[in-house]
Amino acid sequence: MLATSSHNPIRHPSQRSRNLLLAIALASLAVAGFVLPFVWDVLGAVDAMPKMAWLQQLLVNVPIFSWMMMFVWGATIPLMLLFMLHQSPHHRMxxxxxxxxLMFIAITWYVHMPSAGRCDVLYPNAELACSAMRWGFSTSLGLATAAYVFAVFVVGFSSVGLFAQCISDKPAHAA
Structure with missing residues (x-):
């Protein structure tokens, strides 16, 4: 809604818009929760892909760095998806x-990094840290999936809204 004063217009989101965004966000979390087991299956299949020996060896030599960078890739993708929703169509492309x-980099990194399950073997005295890291991987994957679903829902609803607007803006033909 546009609330105007005599000096400068201020844009205020309506309660209805906020409720719609909240509903979309909650639906996205629900869909992500349903889809997440399939995402793990896909990642398992991706992990079985052929590997580049030099990259795998490089990442095995620095396992903590490898695992922490996976969090960076995992956070960057959903943030970029959400940022993309606020851009003009040219910038969205x-x-x-x-x-x-970024998804290609993240998948390549995931395939080549040492398994997070090896954390307990490599660092036997860091049981709590290894458990927290595995929990973080699951959580970040779930949030990334929810952000992707949210972006798809918002783009889908926006497309339907633009389509409806185009239909209603068509001039009536005179008989």
Missing amino acids: RNGFFVLV
Whole structure:
């Protein structure tokens, strides 16, 4: 809604808009919770892909760095998806391409990094830290999936809204 004063217009989101966004966010979390087991299956299949020996060896030499960088890749993708929703269509295309590049990097990194299950073997005295890291991987994957679903829902609803607006803006033909 646009509330105007005599000096400057101020845009205030309506309660209805906030409720709609909250509903979309909650639906996204629900869908992500349902889809997450399938995402783990896909990641398992991706992990079985052929590996580049040099990258795998490099990441095995620095396992903590490898695991922490996976959090960076995992956080960057959903943040970029959400940022993309606030851009003009031209920038959305560029940012969409950027998200695809980040996803390629994240998947490549995931395939080549040492398994998080090896944390307990490599660091037997850091049981709590290893458990927290595995929990963090699950949580970040769930949140990334929810952000992706949210972006898809918002783009879908926006498309339907634009389509409805185009239909209602068509001039009536005179008989």
